[in-house]
Amino acid sequence: xxxxxxxxxxxxxxxxxxxxxxxxxxxxxxxxxxxxxxxxxxxxxxxxxxxxxxxxxxxxxxxxxxxxxxxxxxxxxxxxxxxxxxxxxxxxxxxxxxxxxxxxxxxxxxxxxxxxxxxxxxxxxxxxxxxxxxxxxxxxxxxxxxxxxxxxxxxxxxxxxxxxxxxxxxxxxxxxxxxxxxxxxxxxxxxxxxxxxxxxxxxxxxxxxxxxxxxxxxxxxxxxxxxxxxxxxxxxxxxxxxxxxxxxxxxxxxxxxxxxxxxxxxxxxxxxxxxxxxxxxxxxxxxxxxxxxxxxxxxxxxxxxxxxxxxxxxxxxxxxxxxxxxxxxxxxxxxxxxxxxxxxxxxxxxxxxxxxxxxxxxxxxxxxxxxxxxxxxxxxxxxxxxxxxxxxxxxxxxxxxxxxxxxxxxxxxx
Numbered sequence: 001x002x003x004x005x006x007x008x009x010x011x012x013x014x015x016x017x018x019x020x021x022x023x024x025x026x027x028x029x030x031x032x033x034x035x036x037x038x039x040x041x042x043x044x045x046x047x048x049x050x051x052x053x054x055x056x057x058x059x060x061x062x063x064x065x066x067x068x069x070x071x072x073x074x075x076x077x078x079x080x081x082x083x084x085x086x087x088x089x090x091x092x093x094x095x096x097x098x099x100x101x102x103x104x105x106x107x108x109x110x111x112x113x114x115x116x117x118x119x120x121x122x123x124x125x126x127x128x129x130x131x132x133x134x135x136x137x138x139x140x141x142x143x144x145x146x147x148x149x150x151x152x153x154x155x156x157x158x159x160x161x162x163x164x165x166x167x168x169x170x171x172x173x174x175x176x177x178x179x180x181x182x183x184x185x186x187x188x189x190x191x192x193x194x195x196x197x198x199x200x201x202x203x204x205x206x207x208x209x210x211x212x213x214x215x216x217x218x219x220x221x222x223x224x225x226x227x228x229x230x231x232x233x234x235x236x237x238x239x240x241x242x243x244x245x246x247x248x249x250x251x252x253x254x255x256x257x258x259x260x261x262x263x264x265x266x267x268x269x270x271x272x273x274x275x276x277x278x279x280x281x282x283x284x285x286x287x288x289x290x291x292x293x294x295x296x297x298x299x300x301x302x303x304x305x306x307x308x309x310x311x312x313x314x315x316x317x318x319x320x321x322x323x324x325x326x327x328x329x330x331x332x333x334x335x336x337x338x339x340x341x342x343x344x345x346x347x348x349x350x351x352x353x354x355x356x357x358x359x360x361x362x363x364x365x366x367x368x369x370x371x372x373x374x375x376x377x378x379x380x381x382x383x384x385x386x387x388x389x390x391x392x393x394x395x396x397x398x399x400x401x402x403x404x405x406x407x408x409x410x411x412x413x414x
């Protein structure tokens with residue numbers, strides 16, 4: 001006898017029920033195993049290594065001295081001998097004004113000077129010659145008068161002539177002595193000076209001053225480099241009419257190179273003069289050069305929330321130009337044997353009670369830590385952990401303190 005349709009339906013329902021019971025049983029087993037088996041979490045080991053704390057900031061190259069050069073006199077530019085970016089030496093001619101008039105004035109002043117020099121020389125020679133001749137004549141006349149006086153006195157004493165002849169001889173002798181004394185005084189005056197000579201000397205000095213002034217005006221038509229450096233700007237062309245006070249060239253004078261950077265004000269407590277830094281120009285990101293902090297501003301820029309610092313560069317690379325943008329990494333602390341963990345493993349990094357999840361005895365344990373120096377990706381642990389401890393790796397799934405876990409090296413399989 002065949003099986004009825006009702007019996008077949010009951011048989012199918014009974015089979016489906018058995019399948020459902022089996023699935024529910026499997027789910028229960030899987031859930032129970034999950035509760036019993038510890039979760040696999042990525043961990044990193046606490047280790048000791050060199051840790052450097054640094055601050056990164058942007059800034060610019062600063063020239064310690066800039067010379068803004070312009071003319072001292074009005075004129076027309078004849079030549080411009082440099083271009084922007086050119087290196088110049090101290091005393092090098094940079095700009096030449098038209099100097100035809102100044103050269104003519106100098107030539108005229110030199111001619112007047114030569115005439116004054118010749119006049120003084122001729123006058124001195126003539127005066128000395130005349131005075132010397134007059135002195136010689138006066139001395140001859142005195143000797144003659146003296147001899148006549150002696151001869152007359154002898155004749156009077158011998159009674160060979162009248163006594164009044166001696167009085168006349170005495171008067172002639174005194175007159176000759178006076179003429180000799182006057183001639184000696186004139187000779188001394190001719191040799192040592194005199195009104196005419198002083199007048200001639202004053203004229204000579206005036207001519208010398210006029211020549212010096214003409215030379216100075218000629219020099220003012222030349223703009224020279226005050227020191228070695230580099231031309232930053234050029235605002236002049238041949239043919240330009242220029243006036244005193246106009247800046248024609250700007251020169252960055254050679255000297256110690258400085259960098260000016262503006263770190264965030266939150267870093268001001270870690271900045272000190274003398275700290276070492278590594279800098280690089282944005283135009284040459286693959287090149288670095290050393291620098292040293294020499295100045296930390298005593299105030300904060302309230303608009304930007306930054307603090308200005310300056311760094312000296314003892315050996316600046318040749319490609320470094322004034323106002324070039326640079327990046328500086330300032331070393332603020334160094335620990336050669338620091339106990340470190342990844343920064344991402346720390347919860348509450350900037351709070352008063354930072355903590356990490358450490359795997360101990362198969363369970364996740366929250367551990368408070370005291371932190372020290374902070375690097376770019378790692379932080380120093382001063383207290384709370386030991387070398388070799390396994391802490392939850394950055395980016396690991398969250399686990400509750402006390403949960404059973406099984407640590408595995410970060411990056412490895414489950």
